[in-house]
Amino acid sequence: MTMPEILVQYQAEIWQAIVETFIMVGVSILAAVLIGLPVGTLLFLSRKGNILENRIIFSSLNLVVNIIRSFPFLLLVVFLIPFTRLIIGTAIGTAAATVPLSIIAIAHYSRLVEQSLLDIPKGVLEAAISMGASVKGIIIKFLYVEARSGLVLGLTTSIISFISYSTIMGVVGGGGIGDFAIRYGYQQFKTDLMVYMIIIMVILVQFIQFTGTTVSRLIDKR
């Protein structure tokens, strides 16, 4: 089987688009894990009746997460332009695109983290407290261990959403597979090229979902 001619013709651009998508999604994943995970954990711990109960922290985090998630994503991108410029120095390009993507990634994943932690039986937390565990010990040795398959599944769902979000980053010159499909396939009537791009995305999503589901099943001993 030979590669369709059109793919060969646009090979360089396609590879570049794939790299851009990986950068945008990769940075989003990092933001989700490095910031979204702690934020979601704090949402859980500061909730009423939990060990770090604090109404102010809980309500403000909860509000911020809700606000970010209620924006239509395209509007969030536009709304964040001044902030993006402040951080990256420009609001245009792949690097700039990672800013709004990371913000939505944090809000998105923190909510899923909170949900997974809420599924842990309360008694496990009580056992942890009764054996004198510190907050850090409770989080690392109990919460994340008990919720790990939910955390992985949540991240899987999030990554797939990040791919979807990344497809509209063309509006700020972020590039990526979605942008490529729209510019060449839709705007220049190269439907076959668009279909090939969609196939790439489908394969990518299938692979991520399969990996996520498998990993979460393997680490679930409950």
Added chain:
Amino acid sequence: MIKLKNVTKSFSQFSAIKSTSLTIHKGEIYGIIGASGAGKSTLLRLMNLLEIPDNGEVEVNGQCLTEMTSKQLRHARQSIGMIFQHFNLVANKSVYDNVAVPLEIAKFPKQKLRNRVVECLQFVGLESLQDKYPAELSGGQKQRVAIARALANQPQVLLCDEPTSSLDPNTTAEILGVLENINKRLGVTIVIVSHEMEVIKSICNRVSVMAEGECYDTLSVEPSGIQHLNSSPQWFVTQLTKAGDDDA
């Protein structure tokens, strides 16, 4: 060993414990019995400050828990073991790891950790199951793992919140045997909350009866010994056919 002085505890409007005092001596097996909602579990949970009293003092092992900083309290809790009705094991950790957790928390020396974990599992007779996960165990085995976990840091006191209430009679007898053994061999003071009269009568030296958030009465009793039920099918048949004669 454990002293509660005029402790009270209410949840929103409901007053769960109304000014109660009691003293539990070293080496006792102390029972707390009463109807549902009488406040017996709350009273037990006050003993390691899992519930923080609204008023009053809690003293364990000569230390006043209610006056401690959170760091001191965490440290004190390491020598107060606790087991629960629903075992509360970490389902994603193996039997071995479940028992190792309290030791890690107490910063037990790493090179001695394995020995200590195995020692605890041997005490409850489960050393052969150390690589299993809780989901692969029976209820009685889970409770034994929970006991091994509670014993890991060599506590002075073991608090038991309805330890046998989700177990069948034979397994109950088995768990009570383990608790009695802990008391006799290791000298651990044990407090048991239960709504099952048989459980309390079989191993407790002293019992408090709770009613409506108060200690109705406290009495010294002679433990009647653990009833080992016959589990042969013929025994069940006999019990069924002579129904009505006596309620065993």
